[in-house]
Amino acid sequence: MSDxxxxxxxxxxxxxxxxxxxxxxxxxxxxxxxxxxxTALTVLATDRAARGWSDQLTGQATVIVRAKGSExxxxxxxxxxxxxxxxxxxxxxxxxxxxxxxxxxxxxxxDTADLDxxxxxxxxxxxLDPKAPATPQSLDKALKAQGLDAVVxxxxxxxxDIQRAAGIARWIGVGVFVLIAAAAGAVVAxxxxxxxxxxxxxxxxxxxxxxxxxxxARLFQxxxxxxxxxxxxxxxxxxAIMGAILRLMGGxxxxxxxxxxxxxxxxxxxxxxxxxxxxxxxxxxxTAQSLIAKMT
Amino acid sequence: xxxxxxxxxxxDADDAILAFDDVSMRYGRGxxxxxxxxxxxxxxxxxxxxxASGAGKSSLLKLIYLAAKPSKGLMHLFGQDVSTVPPKQxxxxxxxxxxxxQEFRLLDHMSAFDNVALPLRIAGRKPDSxxxxxxxxxxxxxxxxxxxxxxxxxxxxxxxxxxIARAVVNRPDILLADEPTGNVDHExxxxxxxxxxxxxxxxxxxxxxxxxxxxxxRSGKPVLHLEDGRLTQLGPIGGAS
Ligand SMILES: Nc1ncnc2c1ncn2[C@@H]1O[C@H](COP(=O)(O)OP(=O)(O)OP(=O)(O)O)[C@@H](O)[C@H]1O
Ligand SMILES: [Mg+2]
Numbered sequence: 001m002s003d004x005x006x007x008x009x010x011x012x013x014x015x016x017x018x019x020x021x022x023x024x025x026x027x028x029x030x031x032x033x034x035x036x037x038x039t040a041l042t043v044l045a046t047d048r049a050a051r052g053w054s055d056q057l058t059g060q061a062t063v064i065v066r067a068k069g070s071e072x073x074x075x076x077x078x079x080x081x082x083x084x085x086x087x088x089x090x091x092x093x094x095x096x097x098x099x100x101x102x103x104x105x106x107x108x109x110x111d112t113a114d115l116d117x118x119x120x121x122x123x124x125x126x127x128l129d130p131k132a133p134a135t136p137q138s139l140d141k142a143l144k145a146q147g148l149d150a151v152v153x154x155x156x157x158x159x160x161d162i163q164r165a166a167g168i169a170r171w172i173g174v175g176v177f178v179l180i181a182a183a184a185g186a187v188v189a190x191x192x193x194x195x196x197x198x199x200x201x202x203x204x205x206x207x208x209x210x211x212x213x214x215x216x217a218r219l220f221q222x223x224x225x226x227x228x229x230x231x232x233x234x235x236x237x238x239x240a241i242m243g244a245i246l247r248l249m250g251g252x253x254x255x256x257x258x259x260x261x262x263x264x265x266x267x268x269x270x271x272x273x274x275x276x277x278x279x280x281x282x283x284x285x286x287t288a289q290s291l292i293a294k295m296t
Numbered sequence: 297x298x299x300x301x302x303x304x305x306x307x308d309a310d311d312a313i314l315a316f317d318d319v320s321m322r323y324g325r326g327x328x329x330x331x332x333x334x335x336x337x338x339x340x341x342x343x344x345x346x347x348a349s350g351a352g353k354s355s356l357l358k359l360i361y362l363a364a365k366p367s368k369g370l371m372h373l374f375g376q377d378v379s380t381v382p383p384k385q386x387x388x389x390x391x392x393x394x395x396x397x398q399e400f401r402l403l404d405h406m407s408a409f410d411n412v413a414l415p416l417r418i419a420g421r422k423p424d425s426x427x428x429x430x431x432x433x434x435x436x437x438x439x440x441x442x443x444x445x446x447x448x449x450x451x452x453x454x455x456x457x458x459x460i461a462r463a464v465v466n467r468p469d470i471l472l473a474d475e476p477t478g479n480v481d482h483e484x485x486x487x488x489x490x491x492x493x494x495x496x497x498x499x500x501x502x503x504x505x506x507x508x509x510x511x512x513x514r515s516g517k518p519v520l521h522l523e524d525g526r527l528t529q530l531g532p533i534g535g536a537s
Pocket of ligand 2: 353354355474
């Protein structure tokens with residue numbers, strides 16, 4: 001066949017294009033990327049949930065009032081509410097009705113208990129100015145001034161718990177992320193090793209024809225970076241779809257308050273293909289260079 | 297008659313393109329495959345390397361194309377002591393050496409044309425500067441109609457000619473050929489010999505390992521003969537007195 005025209009010849013790739021292992025490598029890296037992106041989405045949502053909860057808690061305090069002497073609980077609660085409203089840093093103040101306080105303790109006492117006979121303390125809900133909230137001490141002082149037996153709960157114990165839990169969740173997320181990146185790197189290093197071994201002949205011929213080690217290493221680097229970026233695209237796409245489903249399933253508020261995903265969170269998966277490509281490039285480069293260097 | 301005198305074995309290393317000084321070589325911890333070799337090749341010379349199977353011909357060529365290291369002795373290539381050449385400069389030396397491997401070592405995923413173009417691409421040449429040369433060279437070795445063929449589809453003799461084309465396309469300073477006529481008929485063998493002689497005339501130093509006594513005799517070129525890893529003869533085969 002003399003239909004070959006050297007004028008139109010295009011150089012072939014130095015390395016064979018496809019390999020039976022490519023499919024499984026892409027699958028593994030795509031899965032890792034999918035998990036990494038889900039982790040990122042989860043961390044973002046957890047962080048948002050924690051912030052939401054702590055915002056709610058910071059904006060409120062609860063005062064527990066016990067009636068002293070002959071005073072009725074209702075009057076004590078009303079006096080406490082009066083003492084607190086109008087203080088700097090305090091917004092709305094509401095004395096909760098007797099039924100509400102009873103409803104809160106009922107689970108511990110059971111239906112049979114006759115709560116009327118018990119000196120059930122009353123609750124006063126205090127909304128604090130979110131910009132300059134009144135301190136628990138100032139609330140306490142105002143209550144003492146009225147001679148009330150009252151305890152101020154500014155929710156700081158819960159707040160600390162939530163913040164600690166959110167912090168732990170964040171660090172676990174980072175840890176999982178690093179682990180996944182390392183696993184992806186190891187998988188690519190492993191694949192590079194296998195790829196170099198499978199193409200030993202090609203590498204040797206290039207080497208003997210005067211190709212520099214860095215040139216050969218770059219061939220593998222590019223090849224695996226491209227493959228990992230593609231896998232990253234698949235994984236990130238899968239995670240974005242998953243995130244979108246979770247968002248839609250949760251209605252207008254997403255899965256609030258458990259996993260409040262917002263649409264912009266999905267942008268977090270965007271760097272994934274690039275990151276996967278970079279991790280693969282570094283892993284393939286280092287592996288290829290050390291293997292080629294051993295070839296004399 | 298050869299231009300090479302018998303007794304000029306110890307050429308000055310500075311003049312020689314290749315000089316071995318008491319070189320031995322072994323694979324791993326095995327016995328010495330090559331023993332105490334001392335010889336040199338002048339620029340523009342043409343030698344055959346003969347010896348029984350297993351005598352060490354391919355091993356000697358491996359030393360020269362830097363795929364193996366001497367276990368002893370000094371080896372100068374292009375006037376440089378190869379043991380002192382930093383790894384980064386080795387590719388440059390390799391590009392000046394053309395090799396026809398005994399087992400061809402063609403790249404199976406590339407067409408014949410791509411295989412021949414390979415050394416030029418590695419040397420960083422632009423395709424437009426060599427397309428025509430590669431096509432002409434392939435035509436010259438009788439592969440005009442197989443330029444786009446994959447090596448796996450070529451006959452043994454065609455592969456051999458392809459390997460030769462790849463080895464000479466970069467106009468190397470030294471051409472090493474390991475059994476280059478092992479798979480071709482008599483006529484093609486002579487044609488290949490003529491190609492080597494032609495390249496040699498253009499200045500390439502040629503060293504051909506072969507069993508083909510007929511080819512050696514016909515060429516009248518000097519011979520390096522290996523016997524069990526030792527060099528026993530330097531001069532034309534059956535050279536007069
Ligand atoms: N890679 C290797 N590892 C270990 N030993 C080897 C290796 N290659 C060759 N040998 C040994 O070195 C000796 C010389 O082999 P070499 O291939 O150089 O011989 P040759 O003269 O080229 O033979 P032939 O004419 O059959 O090609 C042989 O004993 C062989 O078994
Ligand atoms: Mg051999």
